[in-house]
Amino acid sequence: MRCAPLHLLLAITSPPRPGLHFPHEWNQLVVRIWSQVCYSCLRRKAGKGSDSSGGCYFCSDACREHAEGFHGIEKNVDWSLLDDHCSSRGLKYPYMVKRLACMVMSGAVGADCLDILQPAHLHQSTITEMEEEFELLDSTFRKAGFQEELATFFTKQWYINVLARIRVNAFRIELVASSYEDLLSSAIASVACDASVGNAVYMLPSFYNHDCDPNTHIVWLENADAKLKTLRDIDEGEELRICYIDTSMDVNARQKILAEGFGFQCRCLRCLSGD
Numbered sequence: 705m706r707c708a709p710l711h712l713l714l715a716i717t718s719p720p721r722p723g724l725h726f727p728h729e730w731n732q733l734v735v736r737i738w739s740q741v742c743y744s745c746l747r748r749k750a751g752k753g754s755d756s757s758g759g760c761y762f763c764s765d766a767c768r769e770h771a772e773g774f775h776g777i778e779k780n781v782d783w784s785l786l787d788d789h790c791s792s793r794g795l796k797y798p799y800m801v802k803r804l805a806c807m808v809m810s811g812a813v814g815a816d817c818l819d820i821l822q823p824a825h826l827h828q829s830t831i832t833e834m835e836e837e838f839e840l841l842d843s844t845f846r847k848a849g850f851q852e853e854l855a856t857f858f859t860k861q862w863y864i865n866v867l868a869r870i871r872v873n874a875f876r877i878e879l880v881a882s883s884y885e886d887l888l889s890s891a892i893a894s895v896a897c898d899a900s901v902g903n904a905v906y907m908l909p910s911f912y913n914h915d916c917d918p919n920t921h922i923v924w925l926e927n928a929d930a931k932l933k934t935l936r937d938i939d940e941g942e943e944l945r946i947c948y949i950d951t952s953m954d955v956n957a958r959q960k961i962l963a964e965g966f967g968f969q970c971r972c973l974r975c976l977s978g979d
């Protein structure tokens with residue numbers, strides 16, 4: 705998790721303040737977890753709505769068009785083995801690699817589109833797990849007849865490289881409820897799927913470093929469009945930093961989570977002062 709949960713309360717009780725806006729089109733990858741949100745942009749389904757695209761809800765024609773290429777591939781594949789694998793282990797990121805592979809096959813993005821992002825440092829045991837996941841995804845695609853489309857890019861190394869970048873740079877998206885009914889639905893969803901409606905990798909926000917006393921935070925109100933808001937006045941030239949974890953923990957707990965979850969030793973001023 706990369707943003708402190710505090711933003712949920714702030715956003716409900718105060719009107720949105722102007723901030724830097726990262727529109728949905730800037731996302732390389734958005735994957736939903738909760739089915740009650742738009743397949744493409746993660747906007748919450750209004751009322752009962754209708755699933756008119758093979759059980760998938762799209763909030764607008766624009767979203768349907770945006771997803772046309774990768775959805776066209778995804779709906780022709782039997783994902784049950786991957787679903788079993790991920791749900792039994794609580795994994796979400798393999799779904800992002802799967803989505804990226806479908807986007808590459810449909811020509812929406814290049815296979816190297818995430819290469820600019822910093823990868824996670826991986827232990828050999830993690831690489832072995834990723835190799836097994838690759839085999840599973842590869843055979844799933846092949847069973848569905850996508851051999852030719854995979855041939856140009858889909859290798860074990862590609863899978864590991866992409867997943868290593870997603871692990872460090874993906875945001876967990878929690879949408880703010882806009883009505884009491886929504887709030888109830890969110891509560892149910894949070895029990896069922898860990899409060900998040902999806903995950904996304906954004907290009908520019910991936911370059912923000914972490915700080916245990918951040919000067920900005922990222923919020924989502926309606927969909928996967930992200931806003932960067934300041935938490936205090938920012939001096940000219942000051943680096944914008946967000947927090948990747950819950951910063952209410954003590955320095956040892958924070959360092960442990962950042963080392964184990966993100967693979968780095970935090971060198972922010974708060975940590976350096978031992979606070």
Ligand SMILES: C[S@@+](CC[C@H](N)C(=O)[O-])C[C@H]1O[C@@H](n2cnc3c(N)ncnc32)[C@H](O)[C@@H]1O
Pocket residue numbers: 821822872873910911912913914915966967968969970971972
């Ligand atoms: C999402 S990336 C941030 C952008 C990255 N610095 C870059 O140049 O692309 C996260 C990585 O940045 C580095 N990083 C971020 N915040 C840090 C901090 N407070 N202390 C030390 N390293 C940090 C770590 O290597 C971490 O894995």
